[in-house]
Amino acid sequence: MTTHFVPDNLPSHLQHYIGGKFVDSLAGETFEVLDPVSNQTYATAAAGQTEDVDLAVAAARDAFVNGPWPKMKPRERSRVLHKIADIIESRDDELALLESFDSGLPIKQAKGQARRAAENFRFFADLVVAQHDTALKVPGSQLNYVNRKPIGVAALITPWNVPFMQESWKLAPAIATGNTVVMKPASYTPLSAALWPEIFEEAGLPEGVFNLVFGSGGVAGDYLVKHPDVPIVSFTGDSSTGATISTAAAPQFKSLSLELGGKSPAIVFADADVEAALDATVFGVFSLNGERCTAGSRVLVQREIYDDFVARFAERAKNIVVGLPSDPATEVGSLVHPNHFDKVMSYIEIGKSEGRLLAGGGRAEGFPTGNYVAPTVFADVAPDARIFQEEIFGPVVAITPFDTDEEALALANNTKYGLAAYVWTNDLKRAHNFAHAIESGMVWLNSNNVRDLRTPFGGVKASGLGREGGYRSIDFYTTQQSVQITLNDAHTPKFGVQSSRETGDA
Incomplete structure (x- = not known):
């Protein structure tokens, strides 16, 4: 057996990233992060509480309402996403080493996941430029078209298996379509998630578009799902947690995508x-x-x-x-x-x-x-x-x-x-x-799991709700507004207008 590899310059403490700044939890709570080979603590991470989630959602909401990102042309956002993909590819070896160390994933398979993460960003960078929406014409009468708009603050709750790639799966379409995000990664594997702020900053993503909160699902995740300023939730994890999220989100009629368990x-x-x-x-x-x-x-x-x-x-x-x-x-x-x-x-x-x-x-x-x-x-x-x-x-x-x-x-x-x-x-x-x-x-x-990014991903029964992937991701992370234009005089019944008539005694 070769010697256990420990990457150079491992951080001893991981902080939240809120509104473009690295911060600890307001009350100072932390949790320990273990190396899965030795089960020894190698770092602590800030443990997000409700007040930390409030700050992250407020930063994302401000960036959505007042920032440039949602208003930028798709081509402008696309350029940023391609830069993100370039940076990920340039750091492939480093990302793979950290992912392997943090999750226990064999290094050969971790390298493939890092490359796939870059491909996710490149795919949606191209898709938001190439996408087209329905336009319908009634000759001489009406023109109808679909106006597609970002929804707002997206809560992205990600799992601990192949975490960096799974995070990219949600981040790429969410931000490509003009939303802002608060991501809560799994507490078992926070290391690779901590790399996103530097990547996004280098690529030129505006402050507040991406926010990162570490912590438990029961506290940070639960409050993020219930937050009134979060209209959209994408979760990957086990079916029991998915059921809890579904129940928590239902009273506010949030858009939900739940990719849950399997026994395939x-x-x-x-x-x-x-x-x-x-x-x-x-x-x-x-x-x-x-x-x-x-x-x-x-x-x-x-x-x-x-x-x-x-x-x-x-x-x-x-x-x-x-x-x-x-x-x-x-x-x-x-x-x-x-x-x-x-x-x-x-x-x-x-x-x-x-x-x-x-x-x-x-x-x-x-x-x-x-x-x-x-x-x-x-x-x-x-x-x-x-x-x-x-x-x-x-x-x-x-x-x-x-x-x-x-x-x-x-x-x-x-x-x-x-x-x-x-x-x-x-x-x-x-x-x-x-x-x-x-x-x-x-x-x-007659194939193992070889996925085309254009196809819908998701399950039925206890395996989930909704679909992401390709145009289904665009559908999920946007609202589709139908706009009708009358080209000629519209026939409108005249309520409340009575024709004149003679009146008299019977």
């Missing part, structure tokens, strides 16, 4: 390209340490190929390289936090009575400390098992056999979640019909 099925039919399916299903559940909402954590395999597929899957899992996040050879690193490690380990113990353990089953060998879980495979898992039904969010997979298309569909849909699904078959009709029948927001046919 990967269905492998006997006629599939088994080699490709094996590569994709192993990658799909163990990449990003298994800490991904779209992980194919339930693998459903047709009976004819089940035994061979399961044996080969387990052998692959046993050979996965578990190591330090900073080691380029590492395929699975350290889970993000000891609390999450305990949760995943508890599910593994539950799984030992619910399925046939074929690989892993506990702490990774050679790592007596830190949040290391051996890639774990359970086979013959019944559909009512907890490890089949509940989101574990770690390197743990449940494999279940099926016989018919109908049984496979019933198994695929048999959870409260509906985020993603993966279907492996060479039968074209089956592929499309099966995909259409799956209760999920996204389906990949």
Whole structure:
């Protein structure tokens, strides 16, 4: 095992960023930030309270009402977003090292996420210039068009898995469309979020457009969602928190986008390209340490190929390289936090009575400390098992056999979640019909999770509400005002005007 890498010049304390200035919490509250490899405190961060959120929202509101950003032409905003993308790309290695250190993500995968963050900004920089809206004409009578406007202060509440990229996913469309934002990142992984102020300042984003508040979801996040000057909320996280946010936002009729949990099925039919399916299903559940909402954590395999597929899957899992996040050879690193490690380990113990353990089953060998879980495979898992039904969010997979298309569909849909699904078959009709029948927001046919930024991202059932991505993000972060112009005299009934008539005695 190589020596644990600690980046140079790590900050010892992280501050909020409000109205263009770094500030501590007004009352001085802080929380500790842990390194997931050692579980030792490496920094403190300001812990936002209600009064800190008030300041951040006020700064964002002032920048929206009085600042230049919402009034700038799309091309002007686009130039700033392209500069942001350029800066992110120029700092790719630094960002990846910090992201890997803070989250436990293997460095190779962290580098990909940093590049994707830059691409998110570049994509929306181009989209806001190229976008067009509806104009409808009734010849000789009326012209109708859509006037698209930014909404106001957007609350962006982001998760701890691949945090920098996930933050860019929300920040890019929110500010590209002219809104101002208050972002509250996950308390487990605040380090990469602290890089945004410097990036935005260098790119020329006006003061107050971006505001950053650290703190807990129960205090800072909850108050931000309920704040009367915040009309729009985008949240990525677990389903129970999403339900709480939905309840809190409902009385004020806020616009909500909730990207929540998943227990996504990967269905492998006997006629599939088994080699490709094996590569994709192993990658799909163990990449990003298994800490991904779209992980194919339930693998459903047709009976004819089940035994061979399961044996080969387990052998692959046993050979996965578990190591330090900073080691380029590492395929699975350290889970993000000891609390999450305990949760995943508890599910593994539950799984030992619910399925046939074929690989892993506990702490990774050679790592007596830190949040290391051996890639774990359970086979013959019944559909009512907890490890089949509940989101574990770690390197743990449940494999279940099926016989018919109908049984496979019933198994695929048999959870409260509906985020993603993966279907492996060479039968074209089956592929499309099966995909259409799956209760999920996204389906990949004969592919792992390769996303086109133009497509909508989101789920159904307990996996969320609303869609972001491409034009759906533009729709979410803007209000669409319909304007009608009469080109000729409009026919208007004349109420209250009576025609003259003779009156007299009957």
